[in-house]
Amino acid sequence: MPFISVRITRDGVTREQKAQVIKEITETMERVLHKDPKLTHIVIEEVDTDNWGYSGITTTEYRKQLSESKP
Template sequence: MPFVSVRITRDGVTREQKAQVIKEITETLERVMNKKPELTHIVIEEVDTDNWGYAGITTTEYRAGLSWT
């Protein structure tokens, strides 16, 4: 029974996008590893950007300091 955990920041990901990720990961496991879709579990965990950090700061702080233009 495959179990896949996907962690993403909680900002702007739609329900449809998450459904597509679940579908495509399931299809990949079936195609590559012969895993049955009915036994495959995919969990998407959404983490607030205040709770996700790297380079010594939160993602919220990091994004606030960047110029996206």
């Protein structure tokens, strides 16, 4: 029984996009690893950008800095 966890930032991803991700990951598991789709579990976890960081800052701050540096 495959269990796949996908973590993304919470910023405008639609229900339809998440459904497509679940469908395509399930299809990939079936095609590549021959896993039964009925036993494949996918969880999408949405993380607030204040709770996701890299390069020593939050994603919120990183994106703010990017937008300020654009002409």
